[in-house]
Amino acid sequence: MSESSGTKSMSIIVTKGSLDWAYPPFILSTTAAAMGLNVTLFFTFYGLSLLLKDLDLKMTPLGNPAMKMPMMGGHVGMPNFASMIPGVDAGATVMMQNMMKKKGVASIPELRELALESEVRMIACQMTMDLFEYTLDDMIPGIELGGAATYIEVATQSEINLFI
Amino acid sequence: MADQTLDAKGLNCPLPILKAKKALTALAPGATLEVLATDPGAVKDFAAFSRTTGHELIEQSVEGNVYRFVLKRKA
Numbered sequence: 001m002s003e004s005s006g007t008k009s010m011s012i013i014v015t016k017g018s019l020d021w022a023y024p025p026f027i028l029s030t031t032a033a034a035m036g037l038n039v040t041l042f043f044t045f046y047g048l049s050l051l052l053k054d055l056d057l058k059m060t061p062l063g064n065p066a067m068k069m070p071m072m073g074g075h076v077g078m079p080n081f082a083s084m085i086p087g088v089d090a091g092a093t094v095m096m097q098n099m100m101k102k103k104g105v106a107s108i109p110e111l112r113e114l115a116l117e118s119e120v121r122m123i124a125c126q127m128t129m130d131l132f133e134y135t136l137d138d139m140i141p142g143i144e145l146g147g148a149a150t151y152i153e154v155a156t157q158s159e160i161n162l163f164i
Numbered sequence: 165m166a167d168q169t170l171d172a173k174g175l176n177c178p179l180p181i182l183k184a185k186k187a188l189t190a191l192a193p194g195a196t197l198e199v200l201a202t203d204p205g206a207v208k209d210f211a212a213f214s215r216t217t218g219h220e221l222i223e224q225s226v227e228g229n230v231y232r233f234v235l236k237r238k239a
């Protein structure tokens with residue numbers, strides 16, 4: 001927190017756990033830490049899956065008309081019904097991963113490791129851990145458990161508070 | 165000549181910044197780090213990184229599609 005003079009702090013509530021939505025919290029937290037900020041991530045609901053030891057991130061074009069993939073010089077979207085076809089979401093996930101690799105975008109396991117290395121504080125929401133029947137054994141080491149009050153305390157001491 | 169060179173070519177945001185920060189931490193205060201990058205976003209990002217952290221951006225150039233930054237680790 002900002003008890004040491006001049007050090008700024010940032011907190012992010014992380015609520016989403018798909019491959020695409022995993023990026024903003026990890027990119028912002030690692031960058032902020034690199035720029036000298038104290039960073040806390042509070043993982044709740046589907047965001048909890050980003051803390052699992054076995055990351056199995058997927059994404060879907062379902063309900064996302066803005067998701068258009070570069071293809072043959074243009075950009076191609078997918079109608080909602082396509083997601084019902086077995087293999088389409090898996091295909092979209094692989095396509096996104098390949099595209100990211102080609103463009104030199106870091107993987108989520110890599111960014112998560114960098115976040116831990118740079119001492120980003122990671123708090124898993126106790127209530128949603130209980131709700132989805134996760135235990136600390138399911139999660140990577142180095143995280144802590146906390147509730148709404150724990151987050152609010154962090155937020156009152158942070159200059160930047162984001163919800164993703 | 166910089167004291168150390170970091171090749172961040174082909175890497176996309178935020179990796180050039182993250183790797184530069186790591187390399188700077190390992191340097192002695194006042195030592196310089198040269199970063200080579202191909203991410204055009206690095207131009208604005210290294211300027212912002214320098215302003216926020218106090219590691220001075222002492223040189224900046226571009227040759228072809230390669231951007232070159234020299235940062236001086238703050239004392």
